[in-house]
Amino acid sequence: MKICILSTVDLSRMTMLSLYTNYFEKNKIKYDIICANKYDDNYLETANKIYEFDAKKTINSNVFAKLAHFWKMRNFAKKIIDNNKYDYIIVWNQVTAFIFSDILIKQYRKKYCINVRDYHYDDNPLIKYRITPAIREADFNTVSSEAFKKFLPDGEYLTIHSLNKKMLNQLEPRNHYRSVNEKINILNIGQIRWPENIFPMIEELKNDSRYIMTFVGQGSHVIEEYIKGRHIENVIVHGRFEPIETIKYLKDADILFNLYGTGNLHVDTALSIKLYYAIYLNIPILTYNGTYIGEVSNTLGIGYCISKNSFEGLADNLHNWYHTRDINYIKETCSNFIEEIEQSHEKLYRRLDEILAKS
Structure with missing residues (x-):
């Protein structure tokens, strides 16, 4: 099974990435990461390959300049995705889902999940227009806070708490x-x-x-x-x-x-x-x-x-x-x-087990 973790942020900002990478390592699943590169410090020993998009210009930019810059990431990432023909994509945050919404829906319907880490103007009509179908066509979605459900469209959400016990x-x-x-x-x-x-x-x-x-x-x-x-x-x-x-x-x-x-x-x-x-x-x-x-x-x-x-x-x-x-x-x-947190992690692992069983 070929897995891709797709992100518009760099590795240092991908809080709780280890939840997924530890699972893949344990189950001997190869995975690639497509992500931003702001600080030249993206490194993960267990990743098969890390594809980096240069994002140094966005370090001190406002949200709109960042969005415009990362829109250029579509072509960079799409070529990689098309060439590697992944079986499943883990989409890191709503900005990534927003930018790649059409690609995910057309090419990976029910073969991706979206990890919602924060509020990113999700109730803005334009953003909501692109995000809503991406969430509904996902295999499942995860949120790091129950309160996020207030602004997110209807869909299946697992609450995954952000405790890195390791x-x-x-x-x-x-x-x-x-x-x-x-x-x-x-x-x-x-x-x-x-x-x-x-x-x-x-x-x-x-x-x-x-x-x-x-x-x-x-x-x-x-x-x-x-x-x-x-x-x-x-x-x-x-x-x-x-x-x-x-x-x-x-x-x-x-x-x-x-x-x-x-x-x-x-x-x-x-x-x-x-x-x-x-x-x-x-x-x-x-x-x-x-x-x-x-x-x-x-x-x-x-x-x-x-x-x-x-x-x-x-x-x-x-x-x-x-x-x-x-x-x-x-x-x-x-x-x-902490027991409740660990139960939330087990829910994620059971869901990943189901994906692995289908491959």
């Missing part, structure tokens, strides 16, 4: 939190977006001896620029990092930062990978009220939810809240949720 197994889940006299490290790991949600926290916690704020990821230069000249001593900034370094930063995290805004489907419905880091580690996560991630994390006892533009008093309130957490309760709720 990677996180290198870390020890917390059995206790920092003592009252120890510094609390708030970590923002991943691409720095919407810094307007970061700056108010920095202002509230700056030079507070109880806190360290660590920012790691592409775009962190905006944080460096912000603190420059403000004499802020408790902010640590690192630039872009390799995925393998994730463990290094999570090891020292006490609270994870996940304040991205509210009031739009993109941030209101997503369950970020940071939530799963927090669940595995039994540590708190900062979220906004009115978001689905806030609802889920609050249910588990790890969510510190605030209203947007309500950072006043954060230093004392967060410190008091952190030191009144019941770690045993949190360990139990997070452990139960």
Whole structure:
């Protein structure tokens, strides 16, 4: 059986790709990847072949420029698909499904699945016009958040949670939190977006001896620029990092930062990978009220939810809240949720088993 993973993003942005690649490796199935190349770091030892489309020009582009550039990817990828005559295609995100919709429907009806990772203007009439038939003609679709179903067309969806236990197994889940006299490290790991949600926290916690704020990821230069000249001593900034370094930063995290805004489907419905880091580690996560991630994390006892533009008093309130957490309760709720996560992965594997059985 010949499998293709088709994506308009680079490998480093393909969160939970390992769910599929581990399955293929275990079942000795060869697979190719057609993807974007932004940083010249696409490498996966188990892939049969990686076909890269040069996307370096899109690094600082707006969404429309990116869409126009990736539209050129159609011809690049179509030639590869036609030459290799794949048996099945895994379509990574809705942008990819949008761009390749007609090709998928005409040539691979019921022989592809779409992995919905985020909100990509799916309720826009033009996008919906192309996405809807692609979703309905797919073999099945996966979503990383139940809340995505609010804006997606009718279709079969498997909810696949984004916990990479194989990677996180290198870390020890917390059995206790920092003592009252120890510094609390708030970590923002991943691409720095919407810094307007970061700056108010920095202002509230700056030079507070109880806190360290660590920012790691592409775009962190905006944080460096912000603190420059403000004499802020408790902010640590690192630039872009390799995925393998994730463990290094999570090891020292006490609270994870996940304040991205509210009031739009993109941030209101997503369950970020940071939530799963927090669940595995039994540590708190900062979220906004009115978001689905806030609802889920609050249910588990790890969510510190605030209203947007309500950072006043954060230093004392967060410190008091952190030191009144019941770690045993949190360990139990997070452990139960991890069981639910693993069941979602098993559902995917059973579906892939069915595809393999047909070949």
